[in-house]
Amino acid sequence: MTNTIDGFTFGNPLEPSDIIALAHHHKKQLDEAIFHQEIHLGHYCLEQRKRVHDYTQTLDPAAKAEFYRYYDGELKRIAVIDEEHPDDAEGGLSVFTIFIVLAVIAAILYFGVVQNVVS
Template sequence: MTRTLDGLNFDMPPTADQIVALAHLHRQNLDEAIFHQEIHLGDFGLAQRKRVYDFTRELNEAQREKFYEMYNGELLRTADEDDLHPADAEGGVSVFAVFLVLAIIAMILYFAVIQSAMR
């Protein structure tokens, strides 16, 4: 039994090569959609995931788990690292930086306000 999803033909259950090909196709489609201003990327990604979800409903639970493990793993493997926004940059401001800024503000206030008021 075969099934078609996004122009690709799949055996039921799909083979590893077919799942990898689907992940690559979805990644390519998403990359192309980025440059089209009329496409809302969130809706586009959700539509892709909905088609995959509907496709996997025909698989039993073990096959579905294996499918998603391979599909998601391949998408993660092919994902580009964003050099401008590395994951460790999301950690927030260090405690040292906060105290440094507070010390600078205190010095400015002392020399500008308090010292001139004491004259």
């Protein structure tokens, strides 16, 4: 049995390297689609998943589970490795920075408003 998804041919038994290559191809396609305004990413991703789903319906349950284990596992792995958006990039402000900003605001209010009202 030989089937093709997006130009990738899968034989029987399934080769993990082929499944991983398909996951990387789909991730690359999604990354490129981000820059095209005419493409709705939700629909695009659903179309990819639909093609994968249609293919896996032809597999026996054990092969289907193996396919998804490699495919989903690789997509999760490469989604975590994103050098452009590291995990700590959205950590927010530190407590120290907030206190510095509040101290500067307090100094401005004191010297700009309170001192003029008192004198």
